[in-house]
Amino acid sequence: MRLLRGHILRSIIGPFVFSLGACTGLLLVNQLAKQFGNLVGKDLPWQVIVEVLTLSIPFIVALTLPMAVLVAVLYGYSQLGADNEITAMRASGLSVMQMLRPALVAGILMMLISFVFVDQVLPRTNARLGNLQTDIGQKKPAFQMREQAINQLPPYFVRAGRVYPGSGRLTDVEIFDLSLATGRRVVYADSGVMAFDERGVDLALTLYTGKVHEYITAEP
Numbered sequence: 001m002r003l004l005r006g007h008i009l010r011s012i013i014g015p016f017v018f019s020l021g022a023c024t025g026l027l028l029v030n031q032l033a034k035q036f037g038n039l040v041g042k043d044l045p046w047q048v049i050v051e052v053l054t055l056s057i058p059f060i061v062a063l064t065l066p067m068a069v070l071v072a073v074l075y076g077y078s079q080l081g082a083d084n085e086i087t088a089m090r091a092s093g094l095s096v097m098q099m100l101r102p103a104l105v106a107g108i109l110m111m112l113i114s115f116v117f118v119d120q121v122l123p124r125t126n127a128r129l130g131n132l133q134t135d136i137g138q139k140k141p142a143f144q145m146r147e148q149a150i151n152q153l154p155p156y157f158v159r160a161g162r163v164y165p166g167s168g169r170l171t172d173v174e175i176f177d178l179s180l181a182t183g184r185r186v187v188y189a190d191s192g193v194m195a196f197d198e199r200g201v202d203l204a205l206t207l208y209t210g211k212v213h214e215y216i217t218a219e220p
Contacts, residue, residue, distance in 0.1 A: 004089065008102045011080055016072035023064035024057070031056050048132070055129040058122050065114055073103055145170070145194075153203075155179040160192075168194045173207060183216040 032053060080086050089099055145151050145163045156179070161172025170192045177185035189210030196203055 004094070004099075005102045007085075008076070008080070008099065009106060012072045012076035012103060012106065015075040016068050019071040019075075020061075020064055020068035023067055024060055027060045027064060028053070028057065031060065052129065052132060055125050055132065058117075058125040062114075062118055062122055065110070065117075069107060069110055073107075076103070150176075158205075170194060170205075173205075173210070175205075180214075182218060183214060185215070186213045187211075188213070 035052065035056075077086070086099065145158070145160060147160060147163045149159065151158045151160075155177065157176040159174045159176075160170040163170055171190070173187075173189040173192045175187040175189075177187065187207065187210060189207035191209065192205050192207040194203065194205045
């Protein structure tokens with residue numbers, strides 16, 4: 001009986017490892033494609049890029065682990081049935097429950113591992129990832145700026161033709177100021193530099209060679 005349990009588990013472990021690696025790899029490539037434009041070419045150290053991608057793995061594993069268990073059980077027992085091994089087990093007097101028991105025990109074990117992982121590991125890695133992205137944003141606030149797009153910094157909306165995250169420099173800058181209760185203000189500048197103050201609280205944008213258009217609602 002012990003040999004049969006080991007054989008059934010071996011039939012499941014192989015597909016489980018393969019499906020977990022394949023699904024995690026596919027979703028990681030998808031995550032890398034989403035983050036590629038935000039990480040590469042912005043003067044970030046390669047250690048920071050690797051850390052961001054590494055911290056993205058746990059929440060991917062939280063999604064792929066149940067899928068891997070499902071694929072492993074379906075494939076493992078299907079292969080046993082295709083090789084007539086289930087028929088041989090039944091002919092030897094094993095019940096269906098006895099054949100399912102190794103998979104059930106392994107499933108309960110994986111459930112406990114998944115619970116501990118989601119409850120303890122995942123929140124810590126997500127918090128670390130969020131703090132890392134915040135630190136990057138504070139040290140290089142232009143890191144999150146997108147070129148030729150409206151970037152929301154309420155009550156301001158900023159568009160820059162070119163963004164240099166490493167230095168915080170912007171060119172061809174337009175700022176739409178919606179903070180005025182009496183009207184609207186649009187600021188145009190040839191270039192500018194974005195950086196936090198010494199306290200790391202206030203974000204300052206120093207503009208060069210520009211003009212301001214202001215519209216007062218009461219004085220059209």
